[in-house]
Amino acid sequence: MAVQGSNKNQKPGNLVQTIERVSLILDVLGRYSRGISVGELSEEVGLPKGSTHRLLSSLAYFNFVRQDKPTKKYHLGFKLLELGSLLITQIDFRNEARPLMQELANKTGETIHLVVLDQNEALYIDKVALNQSGLQMMSRVGLRMPIHCTSVGKILAAYLPEEELDLIIKEKKLPRLTAHTMTDVALFKRHLKEVRVCGYAIDDEENENGIRCVAAPIRNSDGAVVAALSISGPSIRVSLKAIEDSLKDQVCAAALHISKKTGFIG
Amino acid sequence: MAVQGSNKNQKPGNLVQTIERVSLILDVLGRYSRGISVGELSEEVGLPKGSTHRLLSSLAYFNFVRQDKPTKKYHLGFKLLELGSLLITQIDFRNEARPLMQELANKTGETIHLVVLDQNEALYIDKVALNQSGLQMMSRVGLRMPIHCTSVGKILAAYLPEEELDLIIKEKKLPRLTAHTMTDVALFKRHLKEVRVCGYAIDDEENENGIRCVAAPIRNSDGAVVAALSISGPSIRVSLKAIEDSLKDQVCAAALHISKKTGFIG
DNA sequence: AATATGGTTTCGCAATGCGAAACGAAAGGG
DNA sequence: CCCTTTCGTTTCGCATTGCGAAACCATATT
Numbered sequence: 001m002a003v004q005g006s007n008k009n010q011k012p013g014n015l016v017q018t019i020e021r022v023s024l025i026l027d028v029l030g031r032y033s034r035g036i037s038v039g040e041l042s043e044e045v046g047l048p049k050g051s052t053h054r055l056l057s058s059l060a061y062f063n064f065v066r067q068d069k070p071t072k073k074y075h076l077g078f079k080l081l082e083l084g085s086l087l088i089t090q091i092d093f094r095n096e097a098r099p100l101m102q103e104l105a106n107k108t109g110e111t112i113h114l115v116v117l118d119q120n121e122a123l124y125i126d127k128v129a130l131n132q133s134g135l136q137m138m139s140r141v142g143l144r145m146p147i148h149c150t151s152v153g154k155i156l157a158a159y160l161p162e163e164e165l166d167l168i169i170k171e172k173k174l175p176r177l178t179a180h181t182m183t184d185v186a187l188f189k190r191h192l193k194e195v196r197v198c199g200y201a202i203d204d205e206e207n208e209n210g211i212r213c214v215a216a217p218i219r220n221s222d223g224a225v226v227a228a229l230s231i232s233g234p235s236i237r238v239s240l241k242a243i244e245d246s247l248k249d250q251v252c253a254a255a256l257h258i259s260k261k262t263g264f265i266g
Numbered sequence: 267m268a269v270q271g272s273n274k275n276q277k278p279g280n281l282v283q284t285i286e287r288v289s290l291i292l293d294v295l296g297r298y299s300r301g302i303s304v305g306e307l308s309e310e311v312g313l314p315k316g317s318t319h320r321l322l323s324s325l326a327y328f329n330f331v332r333q334d335k336p337t338k339k340y341h342l343g344f345k346l347l348e349l350g351s352l353l354i355t356q357i358d359f360r361n362e363a364r365p366l367m368q369e370l371a372n373k374t375g376e377t378i379h380l381v382v383l384d385q386n387e388a389l390y391i392d393k394v395a396l397n398q399s400g401l402q403m404m405s406r407v408g409l410r411m412p413i414h415c416t417s418v419g420k421i422l423a424a425y426l427p428e429e430e431l432d433l434i435i436k437e438k439k440l441p442r443l444t445a446h447t448m449t450d451v452a453l454f455k456r457h458l459k460e461v462r463v464c465g466y467a468i469d470d471e472e473n474e475n476g477i478r479c480v481a482a483p484i485r486n487s488d489g490a491v492v493a494a495l496s497i498s499g500p501s502i503r504v505s506l507k508a509i510e511d512s513l514k515d516q517v518c519a520a521a522l523h524i525s526k527k528t529g530f531i532g
Numbered sequence: 533a534a535t536a537t538g539g540t541t542t543c544g545c546a547a548t549g550c551g552a553a554a555c556g557a558a559a560g561g562g
Numbered sequence: 563c564c565c566t567t568t569c570g571t572t573t574c575g576c577a578t579t580g581c582g583a584a585a586c587c588a589t590a591t592t
Contacts, residue, residue, distance in 0.1 A: 019330075049551090072569085083292055090341065316540080
């Protein structure tokens, strides 16, 4: 599967009601890890109990949701896990990326992430952390991060058409997450220009205190940036000097390698 | 989230048409890793092009599917990845299991799996393999396996009410996958009795030639078996002797440890 | 340019699914 | 032990929703 740019969702209007409701229901279920009853759910989504129940039982039949028999509460269903993990295997560069991510993790000792742009956010689609079960990053496949305060987000943003970037900034703003977060649009754009020049991006504790990252772009055969690869770790180990001295080169080399494997001619 | 037993889906009848169609569409999309056009898809699902398109555009709006702009082809959408990975984090024993799986992988050098029963199959919900990027198992989170020829499947089957087990066997049969696969119902049931007595199950190249596994049950606070933990590896390393001497004890100890962490009083 | 191909939109009809209300099954309390 | 409450599930008549044939439109092709 090719992952090309982000998907700008057209204007709502002619949406299928059932799909809208299903999306809403699944989102709510996602927020209740202990499960939720029909009554509560119907309250939450603002639909009559009967209607909610009809949708739930059909969703359950196809395994999109699960009803816990003893408690009668509804949960997300394993069909979602199945489809989600299927989706991951369909991303073509992911298979090429895997071994190189592993190697990068072994060499650097830090956590490696593979990220795409989706819904105007940076979406983690793979992660390799060393087995030494020390402190792990809170990141996780399927998780989303803002584009303005992560190294991967900056990479994905830097190679976007200006107008699309403007739309994203307009929608998401540049919320402050740490003292280092860039919250000024002009500054952010200047920064992205630098990223394009350097060919890599740094997150210097702009997303989470004590965490620093470096990322590089992964390109498809057309040269378009389709993903970003990053090295993340505690600021003590991932010092600005370490980044300059070797990490930035390692992540760039690995990203280029992946790009070439999937048809990019550098 | 508690994962309790399997979900027996009630009889179809009053299903919401849209949900049925959505499920079908997503399943088909899952089979086309290169994407599929509206025309092909409408052919495949047996729906008029217009109807297929309407469903797809609503699904795309909510990010359940993605349309690749250059090719216009449709793919699974990242919302599925998001919901699927959210679901995984909601399984309560998974968080307790993780570190123990890691430890088990380090000690044994083999691949560790965490599996639940879903839709009458063994569903992999977590996997820990060593970093040493040698030969990896083809297993993957979200993948399903038969219950009769995997160690984890046998564990999940062994503690099922007889009637439910019969239903599963009736539905799935006991298809032969290797020369060692048990295909006789009576033999299989006798075998499950042994599993209950021993407290662990072995897959002796019954699912895949050259792969042997040992699994043990994970129980909730009520003592009900909710998952299985396994050690898998090439038959050369995972010999029957190695299993007897230490692997079976290690996997049982780890599984019991996880059970106790989530409230089981052994 | 003309044509073919395939994605997208329209629109009038009726099937689909909506939701108020009835029903039923547990759980709690007198 | 029965009565009451609570909450999940089912029913059913109505009208809204979404169905799908056909028109439309945008690319690619000759």
